[in-house]
Amino acid sequence: MAADDAVSDLQVRAYFAAVIGPSRAPFGSRTSAVFPPVSGTIRLLAQNASRDRVLAVVVTRADTGAANTVVFTKSANGDASGSDFVVTIAVGNRFNFVLYPGERLSVQVINVAVAMQLSVGQETY
DSSP states (O other), X not given: OOTTSSSOHHHHHHHHHHHHHHHHGGGSEEEEEXXXXXXXXXXXXXEOOOSSOOEEEEXXXXXXXXXXXXXXXXXXXXXXXXXEEEEEEOTTOEEEEXXXXXXXXXXXXEEOSSOEEEEEEEXXX
């Protein structure tokens, strides 16, 4: 896109990541994170190390345990959190995130009923 356009290339990429990302989730890079039944455990789930791309991240519960309460945190370049998202995550829940260059997504377990495994899918746009 030209420099004088109202919408930047990065904003267009973020739009496509938000709209198309969830449907492409099974085909992107996949990792998993296992959380023991210990409250307070923090884990980095995804990091966008690119300079000019956005990263679509899909987090799903990959086990059959009881629901746990977690806090998803998105921050830029290791700064303090710019956004926290407290949620109870149960089997079948799916959460979508879009990370701009330099942003990180981490999760902290607040209330753990049983050990939990999260599946993390990532794809750049």
